[in-house]
Amino acid sequence: MGHNHSHSHVDENQSNKQLTVAVVINVLLTIAQVIGGIFSGSLSLIADALHNLSDAGAIFIALVARKIGNKPADGTHHFGYKRAEILATLFNSSTLILIGGYLIVESVSSYLNPQLINGWIVVWVAAIALVVDLATAFLTYRAGANNSINIKAAFIHNISDAMASIVVIIAGTLIILYQWYIVDLIATVLISIYVIYHGVLLLKQSCKILMQAAPNNIDTHTISNTICSKFNIESVISIKLWQLDDKESYCELVISTQHLVDLHVVKSFLHDNFNIENCIIEIQSIVNKSLT
Template structure:
């Protein structure tokens, strides 16, 4: 009897935007698009990772903190790209009896840890910048300039590859934004090297390094804030429970809305549950579908559990 109950009561139907039906164990992803995006992210991650190592070596040889700082920024980009790649890989795995939402939340947890690590990297760069300002080191401006120019070219190529992906995908957008931010880091290293070659004024190197750090901290804070909000089961962006209740209560056949809860598995997968009391003469099934259609249209919610109570007059 228990197995029959699970088959009839707990297998809810989910309506995907493409018009397909899938049960609550399915991921409903387009695997061809995921594999395409996965390949683009893998190429961008490979380019970023290889040059990140080159920048560290070049920064040590030339004595440029700006190059090392930019390498630290590229490390955050590499981690972000690697995270996006892992999210595509792990996201292919189907949901099971232990993880009924699948493995999408892995990317959120990894993003939270990655965001916290950025603060440690930024603190180290600021510490080194203060030391360099107090005790300036000789810097080989020519070598620094050459490495920075190559880095700029690689960042442009990586950004081009990523922007050819599915732009509405959260992982692709986040990765592209990280690489776009790193373009500024490469420009800063180029500017610092030119100033050093023309004026031999080495403090420009740690000063611009701190500017790169500010970019890292801003990105880190956004990653930690957004991923932490999702991990704490916060409401999806723009979802105000009070406003939602007011608007749904105005739909035809709705008497009252109670116990509204909204959260996100990932930023792209909002989930809503609620209890609805229909009016006495209303078609409860029609009311339920009207509410689900409204949630899908207004908040892109494809998975809504709407429990219908006994009608009231």
């Protein structure tokens, strides 16, 4: 695994502008969908609106977190401010789960107390939403989806929003043609389940980072075996890995060796091959003095 520095900072100002535009048009879309949902009586349209609003919030969080994360470490925050984004993700994912649950409850209530739905309003508003979702996906992709996990997640969310809009269009069409009002409730439940699913994934990921769990993409056995064979280290007594945010990994090693070891070279190797941003190495049971 080669270390891969992101070069998104080169066009960060332009990227920020694109993300800001994406937030604004998603908020405007949300307002239009809520109004359309109220006038048409379509709960699935409101469900899609809340999903769009949550995605606007996710993009906004990524934008604010990027600014906060760029602040340097200080006397109080020795690791800097990069976990601001993780805290925001924790809040955002919890909100997603609550919204999804609320929509399912409302869909059951609507089923027990059915109302007429204007299918044409549903189709036209969902069609507008589809165009906006695709435009937002394009903006988030251009803003650096290839260089940032969080922006890439926002891009995937907007693609999924486009798919949700297609589901609503199909539901509205079936209402117009066959007066199948039940499809609106089915669409609402499907969108709600999708929202809850992604909320749980985000919640799980943010909790793992905050609980300092080891990164999923780094194998401790591979690290131990590699550095032992490459640097004449007898054994790795202890290895602890954790993530500062969703990109940077940190490591604490306790090794045993009787050979001369240049710790700077070991740290550079871990940085370049395992994406470990910073590593603390302690040596035990040595005869020769090591280089530090």
